[in-house]
Amino acid sequence: MIASLDPVGNATERWLDAARGPLVLGICGAQGSGKSTLADALVSRFAAAGIRAATLSLDDLYLGRAARAELARDVHPLFATRGVPLTHDAASGCAILDAVRAGTPVQLPRFDKASDAPLPREAWEAVDALDLLIFEGWCVGARPQADVALADPVNRLEQDEDPDGIWRRAVNAALAGPYRALFDRIDRLVLLAAPDFSVVRRWRGEQEAALRARLRREGRDPAETMDDAALDRFVEHYERITRSILTEMPARADLTLRLDAQRAIIT
Incomplete structure (x- = not known):
């Protein structure tokens, strides 16, 4: 049983009833908080009720390794690593959400993290007009920080590899620009709130272990x-x-659901 399924599902039912067209539901949560599992469960729940639903992960909008290498060369070396704003194709995300909101068929991209590359277009999910698109990701709906908040590094990575703040300011500018345009297309926003950042490392480690096990089952390295x-x-x-x-x-x-370290809902 997914603890967040009923509260998010029940709220989404109300939002769908009040919507005048297709609904874009944003789900934000730290790595490992259960966003993808929740999104898939919501799709199944609503499909059983005759509601046309699909999910798009922010991760599926990642730029491939070569495109990020260009960012690393032209902007800052830290952009070689996927994850933060600027390492996604935000413009494609906007086009996808616009198509969903217009009620037209759309292809939903998919990204293979093991090979660090987008899957070919023929492997994307083609969907007809939707009633509900669940758009989930670790920073979905995030807003930029004030300039003064960027002055001091928050960890060793920023201290040692971004001492001049070039990387974090570029990330922040992306949140204020193309990512704001993307996130403004969300109709309703759900936050799965981790108890604090310290638990995220453990949650992300569990994800990596699951990926490692899946690759072994598939005969991959x-x-x-x-x-x-x-x-x-x-x-x-x-x-x-x-x-x-x-x-x-x-x-x-x-809707904010506060989680404990085991992902159970506190409030």
Whole structure:
């Protein structure tokens, strides 16, 4: 049983009843908080009720390795790592959400994290007109920070690899620009709020272990996954925005579910 399914499902039913057209539901939550599992369960729940639903992950909008290498060369080396704003195709995301809101058929992209590349278009999910699109991601709906908040590094990654703040300011500018345009297309926003950032590393480690196990089952090389040191550094890319979300988003999300370290709902 997914603890968040009923409260989010019940709220979404009310939002669908009040909507004048297709509904774009945003689900935000730190890595490992259960967003993808919840989104898939919601699609199944609403499909059983005759509601045309599909899910799009922000992760499926990632730029591939070569495109990020260009960002790393032209803007800052930290953009070689996928995750933060600027490492997604926000313009394609806007076009997809516009098509859904217009009630037209659309192809939903998919990204393969093991190969670090978008899947070919023939592997995308083609959907007809939808009643509900669930758009989930770790920073879905995030807003930029004030310039003064960017001055001091929040962790060793920023201190050692972004001492001049070039990377974090570019990320923040993306949140204020193309990502604001993307997130403004969301009709309702749900936040799965982790108890604090310290639990995110463990949650993300569980995801990596699951990926490693899946690759082994598929006969693929699990060496493509991250070891503990690489994972520690990877998670630090997400820390600033995750902390900001946990501070400011609960006041404006349409529904906030506060989770404990085991992902059970507190409130």
